[in-house]
Amino acid sequence: GVTEDDLKNDQTITNQVVTNGMGRHLQRYSPLDILNKDNVKNLVPAWAFSLGGEKQRGQETQPLVYDGVMYITGSYSRLYAIDVKTGEELWQYDARLPEGILPCCDVINRGAALYGDNIYFGTLDARIVALNRKTGDVVWNKKIADYKAGYSYTAAPLIVNGLVITGNSGGEFGIVGEVQARDAETGELVWTRPVIEGHMGTYKGEESTMTGTLNATWPGDMWKTGGGATWLGGSYDVETDTLVFGAGNPAPWNSHLRNAGTPTEGNAGDNLYAASRLGIDPENGEIKWHFQTTPREGWDYDGVNEVVAYTDREGNKRFATADRNGFFYVLNREDGAFVSATPFVKDISWAEGIDENGRPIFVEENRPGNPADAADGKKGEVIFASPSFLGGKNWMPMAFSQRTGNFYVPSNEWGMDIWNEPITYKKGAAYLGAGFTIKPNYEDHIGSLKAIDPDTGEIKWEYKNDAPLWGGVMTTAGGLVFTGTPEGKFIAFDDETGEVLWSFQTGSGIVGQPITWEMDGEQYISIISGWGGAVPLWGGEVAKKVNYLNQGGTLWTFKLPKQLASAD
Ligand SMILES: O=C(O)c1cc(C(=O)O)c2c(n1)C(=O)C(=O)c1cc(C(=O)O)[nH]c1-2
């Protein structure tokens, strides 16, 4: 079965992919170079697999490959085991969701996790399931949280030292973000760590420590329904033995309801640890450090985007993250301390920049107005803010190349009209207190894949795409960058120039995450195609731009024709 060593060395053991992120640092970089800039033009499909049924939407999964089997998750909480040589189905598991689930952003799932003889995945009714990886039989099935209160689950779980570590979704319903760790064998809860100040963590069934200080950065009881969903899951830096999880938007969106008034301390009213990254001790769930990207967040700039551990060109150990708020941050890996921040999208309106402590320099006029100041007390001043609430970058993962030292970031250039409204918390009901319409910032593109030098923030090249980019990115030692578009194209770029070297039309929009592995001396690439996710549901004027795209659910696997592979 899959061991901790397999997980630790996922990047260098190139005949399998056993973690989300192709390594728990989430670099999504493969040292394989069988496929390269010269021969990628010959890439052809080896097999394709349809997810079948009527449940064809939003396929965001990253496949896993182990012991001759490929595992993918599908929309509506399904999991498939497929023969990696032939593309034939071995078994499938359908979680059969109850009525009344409340996912904010489509019926998606981003992938599974492997450990021992089990495969693990989370379901939209906020459960975590362990299945036998050979048979698909249920080993255990545990509740993460109450779906009737708006909790759900969409991320790939993370395995560290025999613990299955999960986050939660539901920030648009006033839930409380949390990270949980379970024994992988039994499913028994080991620790919990709520990420909003004032809530108690647990360790082996006992209360452990409170998160932050009660009422230090939240007014009144607002912390009790403060959001901060940990909905994208986390990464793990083995060198500092640290889990890194992001916390989403504070709830409700209307930030005037979360203003703690005249600050008595520097951070009163910041609403910790919403819109933050947290370094967590995997042993007991204690918080080691935090870095808040957007204090008293008011534009839905969830702070969940993936934190990637890497080593920079001078040998410094760093983390990088491209936040929804439009800034690309570099942090110190030892303590999460701020190193630098640079804009990675063009028209950021809510902040002038980031100061030397990593705190935004707010443009206060660009905070959506307080409904209490409006004549009717109902609709606060409408402002145009950029990036839009779907972010300069959303969930779709960037990749780091050890070959070029650059990050490849799937970003979007868009803004929104946004306003605040009064709202009170009601269990299981949307808890926004805001209205919005998304708008493109440019006529000819929204999507923008950018090669970014993390040392300087310089954008080395950019690929513009009409529709918003919503799929993951992967880099290889062959000098290739792979990603897909909502228009259905799966594309290989030159990592140095951004030149398109190859593309393939997959038949539906790509919102999935590519992988690569080696089998019998050949290099394979897989990507799932199936349009969906948040854009068509929440996308305002942008949704109209993409409403011609067809749903789907097909997993594609590519390789070089055999004679060409050996001839090159
Ligand atoms: O606050 C939350 O709990 C939460 C959860 C999710 C999710 O679990 O997919 C998304 C968001 N927020 C969100 O703000 C968002 O833009 C988003 C996009 C997507 C997607 O998969 O396309 N999910 C989510």
Ligand SMILES: [Ca+2]
């Ligand atoms: Ca959110």
